[in-house]
Amino acid sequence: MTKIMTILCLSLFVVQPISAQQQDELNYPDLIPVLVNDSLYGYCDQDLNLKINPKFEHAELFEEDFHFQIYQVRNTEVVQYGTADYAWVDINEERYRINKKGEPVYKYNPEDFKKGDTVINLFMKSPNTYVIDGVDSKTLFQLITDSNTGKSVFPDEEFLAELNEKAKDLIEEGVRLVYYPKFEELPFSYFTSEETFLRGIKNTETGEIIIKAHYALLDELYNNYLRIRQYPLVLAYGGVLDKAIYIGLDGTEYIIKN
Numbered sequence: 001m002t003k004i005m006t007i008l009c010l011s012l013f014v015v016q017p018i019s020a021q022q023q024d025e026l027n028y029p030d031l032i033p034v035l036v037n038d039s040l041y042g043y044c045d046q047d048l049n050l051k052i053n054p055k056f057e058h059a060e061l062f063e064e065d066f067h068f069q070i071y072q073v074r075n076t077e078v079v080q081y082g083t084a085d086y087a088w089v090d091i092n093e094e095r096y097r098i099n100k101k102g103e104p105v106y107k108y109n110p111e112d113f114k115k116g117d118t119v120i121n122l123f124m125k126s127p128n129t130y131v132i133d134g135v136d137s138k139t140l141f142q143l144i145t146d147s148n149t150g151k152s153v154f155p156d157e158e159f160l161a162e163l164n165e166k167a168k169d170l171i172e173e174g175v176r177l178v179y180y181p182k183f184e185e186l187p188f189s190y191f192t193s194e195e196t197f198l199r200g201i202k203n204t205e206t207g208e209i210i211i212k213a214h215y216a217l218l219d220e221l222y223n224n225y226l227r228i229r230q231y232p233l234v235l236a237y238g239g240v241l242d243k244a245i246y247i248g249l250d251g252t253e254y255i256i257k258n
Contacts, residue, residue, distance in 0.1 A: 026186070026222055026232040031087075031100060033059035034254040035245050041089070043102065046248070048256060052102035058090035061221075062100065064228060069140040071175040073113055081106040082140045084229075116173025120163075121180065132181055132228060142179050142228075154179070183230045185223045188249065201234060201249070210249055214238075222249075 031043040031051055042054035066072070068082020086097040086105065095108040130153065133145040144154040155177075167175065187205040192198070193213035200213035201220075211234065219235040221227065232249040246254040 026230050028233070028248065029061055029229075029231055031062055032233070032246055032254050033061065033087075034256055035243055036256045037258055038243065038255075042256075044254065044256065046252075048252070048254065050256065052100075055102070056089040056091060056098075057093065058088075060088040061231070062087040064135055064140065065097075066140060066176045066178050067113060067117075069176050070138070071171050071177070075109075075112040078106060078112050079140055080137060083135060083137055114172070114174030116170075117176070118170050118173050119176050119178055120167070120170065121178060132179065135228075141177055144179060180225050181228065183223075183225075186232075186249075188220075188222070190218045190220065211236075211247055211251060 028046040030045060032046065033041050034044040034048070034050070034054075036042055036050075036054035040054035041056045041059035042050055043052035043059065044050050063084045065082045065086075065088070068079050070076060070079050073079060081097045086099060089096055089098050089104075091104065096104040097106040097108075099105050129146050129148045130144050131147050132142050133152070134143045135141070136143055136155075139155070141155045143152060145151065146153050163175075164171070187203055188201050188210055189204050190199045191202045191209075191213065193200070196213060198213045199215050199218045200209060201211040201218065202209050215236040215238060217237040221231045221233040221235060224230065234247045234249070235244055236247050237244050248254070
């Protein structure tokens with residue numbers, strides 16, 4: 001290929017496209033999973049205003065799931081539910097994608113997906129000029145543009161034709177084509193209390209504690225090259241590890257108690 005080469009990834013290498021988020025502060029998502037009365041999850045906005053009533057045993061962010069890419073599914077009709085317009089939730093111990101009204105639109109069916117979970121990572125020439133310009137809703141391929149020329153560089157017909165010809169075995173196993181962006185990192189990282197062995201978040205440059213060490217496990221949703229979008233949020237688990245809560249880098253715990 002002249003523009004893109006593909007490599008079957010056993011380990012992930014990161015390229016550094018320019019992102020608008022390198023210039024601006026990270027934005028909170030419009031809908032954040034919120035634990036209500038220590039029971040069920042709904043969705044709220046950044047200011048804890050409830051937007052979707054609590055009715056889920058588990059809830060995740062609205063974001064792309066690249067397992068739905070067209071090469072990864074047996075039933076191409078389900079690709080549409082892999083976009084960022086949908087989120088994974090659990091209802092009655094079953095997994096669903098919901099829309100932004102909180103309505104279940106797709107119930108997980110393993111028969112819809114191929115068994116393999118092979119990733120073909122995309123390495124770009126001069127990666128600093130490339131940005132993710134969106135995701136194709138028909139294929140769930142990322143749309144990548146050269147910021148210098150304004151022209152689309154992926155996917156193109158040449159790439160898709162070569163993939164179909166040379167990667168038939170991979171496609172049969174199930175292939176996800178993913179371009180992982182590298183955003184400008186925030187100087188925040190978790191730390192562990194020497195007394196309680198619980199974790200919090202601190203500014204690694206100043207030593208300032210951003211989130212106190214009250215949590216058994218933390219999953220940072222920023223500085224994470226496996227995510228298309230970077231959010232100023234942390235997914236935190238308490239000592240019981242049964243109910244996760246989202247925490248903003250401003251210290252807001254996304255919990256509502258009536």
